[in-house]
Amino acid sequence: MIGAAIILYQPDSDITYRLIESVLQQVDVLCVIDNSPMPTSLKIATKKLHYHHFPTNVGIAKAQNVGLKELQVLGCEYALLLDQDSQIDPDFVFRLSSLLVASKINEQPIIAIGPRVICSFSEKAVKPRVQREILVYEDIVCVTQIISSGMMIDLSKLDLVGFKDETLFIDGVDHEWCWRARTHDYMVAIADKIEMVHRLGDARSKFAGVTYKVGSPIRLYYQFRNILLLARRGYVPSYWKTRNILVLPIRFFANALLQTQKRKRFRYMLCGLWDGLTNKRGSFSDNWKDNNK
Known part of the structure; x- marks a missing residue:
């Protein structure tokens, strides 16, 4: 089973609806964790969608952990994390999960894979100025860190690394988890041929x-x-x-x-x-x- 968790905070209703509809067509179960003061009206009737509302805003780390823990309990093998302002293609989940499954079969120490991020402002691929590639396995490139939106995690390896650091609340949460995974000899990677449009900053x-x-x-x-x-x-x-x-x-x-x-x-x-x-x-x-x- 493949599950997904989408984190919301005062989202644009049209953009959010399109993302949720797209994800629902690609996964077995979807957890929506809403940190908005008022609950977001989704108007989507399906047992595949599990909605959690935290009006006081518990932070992105705890919101992601709520989703990851629920997906584990429901029996998912892989979990996709998404922010409300990301846009994915209809075959995004299949292509990303196929690479993660293949890496597991080939006994590659990869715990998470993410896409090449296209900045919605510049419409260009985001290229870190300092981060270097660690290792290349055909269509995936191992790096030091990836952003949480678009990150697909192998849940069987999550207990050893641990969940996201809730004490950080928001900024640096995704990178910290990637660096912590490295201490357990796991790597994170970018799918070289899979892209995702994402809004970075306001x-x-x-x-x-x-x-x-x-x-x-x-x-x-x-x-x-x-x-x-x-x-x-x-x-x-x-x-x-x-x-x-x-x-x-x-x-x-x-x-x-x-x-x-x-x-x-x-x-x-x-x-x-x-x-x-x-x-x-x-x-x-x-x-x-x-x-x-």
């Missing part, structure tokens, strides 16, 4: 000739904090630590001076830096109750 901006992702102010809290939290962990790649810590001042300047909602962004970044230095985890609302009113 918008794009340019500073000093460099185009960068622009997200909501609250995301800056998790981005800044989680960089400092993950930098403490030995299994996190040195190149990732170095690159992200070095660009922190530039990101701080760009968000504090060049973007809208400057004061709000400034406050969230300061809170994130403080909590990162003091090793605080979980949600912003738990750590800064008075400031979240």
Whole structure:
């Protein structure tokens, strides 16, 4: 059996409906985990769909874990994770699962496979500047990390690696899990010939000739904090630590001076830096109750 879990947060109803309809035609069971304040009206009558609503927003890590655990209980062998703003082809699940099954038959140590991501803003394939290819098995390329949307996981190997780190809440969750899998001698891979259109960030901006992702102010809290939290962990790649810590001042300047909602962004970044230095985890609302009113 193949299952899927789609994570929602105040989604565009038309885009979400199309994605869910497409996924339902390709999997045996679908878990929809909704972190929106109000429940999303899906209007889809099928026993294949299991809906979970968390109005307080439990974070993407816990939402994914809810889906993964339920798919395990239901007897699924493989689980596909998707964000609400991804677009997949009608044969996406079949092609991705075929590669994962083949890797298992060939005794390749692969725990998860994802597609080549096409950025919906640039309509171009996303190519990491620093990440290097580790190993190539015909149509799959082993890398250090992949994003969670489009990631298909071999559930038989999940218990050893563990579930997603809920203390991170959102940013860095997918990469941390991939790096942790490496400590158990598992690898993650990209399907070289399978593509998926995905929205990365809310918008794009340019500073000093460099185009960068622009997200909501609250995301800056998790981005800044989680960089400092993950930098403490030995299994996190040195190149990732170095690159992200070095660009922190530039990101701080760009968000504090060049973007809208400057004061709000400034406050969230300061809170994130403080909590990162003091090793605080979980949600912003738990750590800064008075400031979240």
